[in-house]
Every structure is written in C-alpha cells, then in structure tokens.
Amino acid sequence: MKTVSFVFAIFCFNIFFAQSDSISLNKEKVLNGITQGQLPYLKYGPGIDRLGGAKMTYLDTAIVLQIVDSLRDDYIVCLSRNHHAFIPKENVKLCGDNRRNNYCLTSSWGVFGDEKQDYVTIGLDERLPYQSMQLIEPSRIVVDIYGATGNTNWITQLKSAKEIKNVYHEQIEDKVFRVTIELKHTQNWGYSIKYRKKTLVVAINRQPEHLAIRLLKIAIDAGHGGTNSGATGVKTGIEEKYRNLQIAKYLEKEFKRWGAEVYMTRNEDIDLSMIDRTLLLREADPDLLISIHHNASSNPNVRGVSTYYRYIGFKSLSVDVLERLKGLGLYDFGNIGSFNFSLSGPSEYPNCLVEVAFMSNEEDEKLINNPHFQKDVAKKIRQGVNDWIRTARRDH
Numbered sequence: 001m002k003t004v005s006f007v008f009a010i011f012c013f014n015i016f017f018a019q020s021d022s023i024s025l026n027k028e029k030v031l032n033g034i035t036q037g038q039l040p041y042l043k044y045g046p047g048i049d050r051l052g053g054a055k056m057t058y059l060d061t062a063i064v065l066q067i068v069d070s071l072r073d074d075y076i077v078c079l080s081r082n083h084h085a086f087i088p089k090e091n092v093k094l095c096g097d098n099r100r101n102n103y104c105l106t107s108s109w110g111v112f113g114d115e116k117q118d119y120v121t122i123g124l125d126e127r128l129p130y131q132s133m134q135l136i137e138p139s140r141i142v143v144d145i146y147g148a149t150g151n152t153n154w155i156t157q158l159k160s161a162k163e164i165k166n167v168y169h170e171q172i173e174d175k176v177f178r179v180t181i182e183l184k185h186t187q188n189w190g191y192s193i194k195y196r197k198k199t200l201v202v203a204i205n206r207q208p209e210h211l212a213i214r215l216l217k218i219a220i221d222a223g224h225g226g227t228n229s230g231a232t233g234v235k236t237g238i239e240e241k242y243r244n245l246q247i248a249k250y251l252e253k254e255f256k257r258w259g260a261e262v263y264m265t266r267n268e269d270i271d272l273s274m275i276d277r278t279l280l281l282r283e284a285d286p287d288l289l290i291s292i293h294h295n296a297s298s299n300p301n302v303r304g305v306s307t308y309y310r311y312i313g314f315k316s317l318s319v320d321v322l323e324r325l326k327g328l329g330l331y332d333f334g335n336i337g338s339f340n341f342s343l344s345g346p347s348e349y350p351n352c353l354v355e356v357a358f359m360s361n362e363e364d365e366k367l368i369n370n371p372h373f374q375k376d377v378a379k380k381i382r383q384g385v386n387d388w389i390r391t392a393r394r395d396h
Ligand SMILES: [Zn+2]
Pocket: 223, 224, 230, 231, 240, 293, 294
C-alpha cells in the first residue's frame, strides 16, 4: 500500500514539473498538510489580481492535502493525477508525513432531512478536499471529492428529505468521486459542505414553503468602509463607501417596510475585512444576500448599472434585480457571471452583487449623489427580489 501511494505522489510531482518549468519553484518533497485557519480556500492557479486570484472553493479545516510544491505565498496541492490547485500557505499546517492511504474509500451514505434542511452524508476514510458546482435545468449540486474511491453499494433515501429529488455517484476518474444531488425546485437556495469527523456533510436549504419578502431574512452588505474607501467620484471626490452605505440603509428600510427581517454587515463607517463579512454572514444565515457597490473605470465614458453572480444557480436573482434597475434609465453595463468576488463565493445562500453606476463617469456620478436616485435604487432592488420570489413561487 505504501509503495503505491508513494508512486502516486511522485507521479503528481513529475506532472507538475513537466508543465511548469517556466516558473521558479522551490523543490520541496511531497508532504501532507492539513487545512487550517479562517476560511481556507483553493485557487485554480498562481494568478493575482485585484480580486485575489481565481478561487476554486472554500474548504473546511483539518482536510488532508498532498503538497507537491510551493510558489511564493502558495502551496501547490495535488488533487488528482492531472489536477492541481493552489492554497495560501497560511491556510496549511504541514505534517511532514507523505504517507496517505492509497485508497480512501467511501462508506455508508445518508440522505435525509430534519425540520430545517436536507442532508447528504458520505462516510470517508479521511477528510478529503472537494469542490462543488451548481447546474441548472434541472437544478443540481455536484460535489467532486478528490482522493476518494467508491465503495458504496447502496444509498438509502429517506422521505424526510424534502428538497432532494435524486442522489447518485460516479467515479469520473481514478480517485475522483462525483456526487450529484438533484433538487426538486428550479431555484437553488444554497448549501454548505462540511465535515463531521470523517463524514462529508452536504446540508441543503429547502425552498421556503411560503414565499414572500415578509417571511425572508435578507442580508445587505455595504461595500468598503473605514480606511477602505473604494472608488472616488470623478467630479466631487465623494468616496464610494459612503454611497454604498447610504443605499444599503435605504434598502434596509425598503425591505423592512415589506416586513422582511434584515441583517446589515455594517451600519457605520467601519473597517470590515472580507473574511469578517463572510463569517458574519455565515453566522447570520440569511435567505439571500445583496451586496452594494459602485463601479469605476479608467475610461471616463464607461457608465451604467451591472449585477454579478458567481454560481449559475444564483444567476436568476441578479438578472431580476438588473432588469428592474435598468428601469431607472441607467445604461446597461450587463449581468456578469463566474465573478470572483469574495462575497459571491459562499454557496450557502443566493447572492447578488449590485454595482449601481460608475463613479468615474460624470453623468453617473450626478445620479449617485442624488438622494432621490438612491431611494429609487433601493426600491428597484426590492422589486427585483420580489420578481425573483414570484418566479420561484410558481414552481412547486
Ligand atoms: Zn466597491
């Protein structure tokens, strides 16, 4: 067993060298590491940009990783023979032990629900890394578990699971085990992936039985704050953080007027990191999140409103919100997907980032500074959420 494991590790190592001799590497040996810290995450590669390099997935802690190399502030992780990922060094504790069970097998599964959520639980020999995807038409959650080999002979599906329609698995390549969860409703309401000991737990939110704004908990994030002022108005020099908060407060009022419970990540001009915000939101456990920002471009002619999503299953919310905002006469800058913004990353609740208009464009800036316009933005966002809810309600 040990020998084969070693061969597998070396193979990973060589593949990496063959493909990337153009970048300087520290030649470290293959090591085991475990994930640690707040919100560890995997990246596709070494890219660095203003959004922090393209994230693959957040991970739970204490997950065993095979570290095959390092580059600057990242370790390079072997997920499978032909698949590597990067992880910030601060998110890994090296164990100095390069032995891994040659075959990490899946054992018993559970598919069930309690009064709040549905669950798919998968027993594993070790806490392995994973990545999830959302698919639509029909609505599905796909979880790839890296390093796992199927040894599951049946899946008992209990009636207490109300949102899960079907669950099945396939071994898509050696040591990559794919779990597909079909949902009953068209709208994906979010899910989390965590370990309970060595059991992987996918907890799936159900579509609320009665859908109305007054029955929802809506989170609002006003972007930037404190020393992080964001973009600056081209004419007046106003800082984005103030305009984000202003609109967030109008939106809070608007949703409350319609009876919703509202959670604000900030109510004042304070510093709040992306990790802080993500953890606060996780704690608040909202039904959906609206993030408020204003855009800027080096080209002063670029203008307009845009909305953003990361996962296809949450796209519809951002489309409905954008459609309403376009009613304010703003230029349509578009609906942007696969967006690598930190607060679009959590899969736990549908979320939508609104970039209201461009602070770098004179005409947009005039609107941004007008309180009537700000109130109208709040109203249009609320109407967009209402449209989205109405569509979900038609789907039983
Ligand atoms: Zn911003």
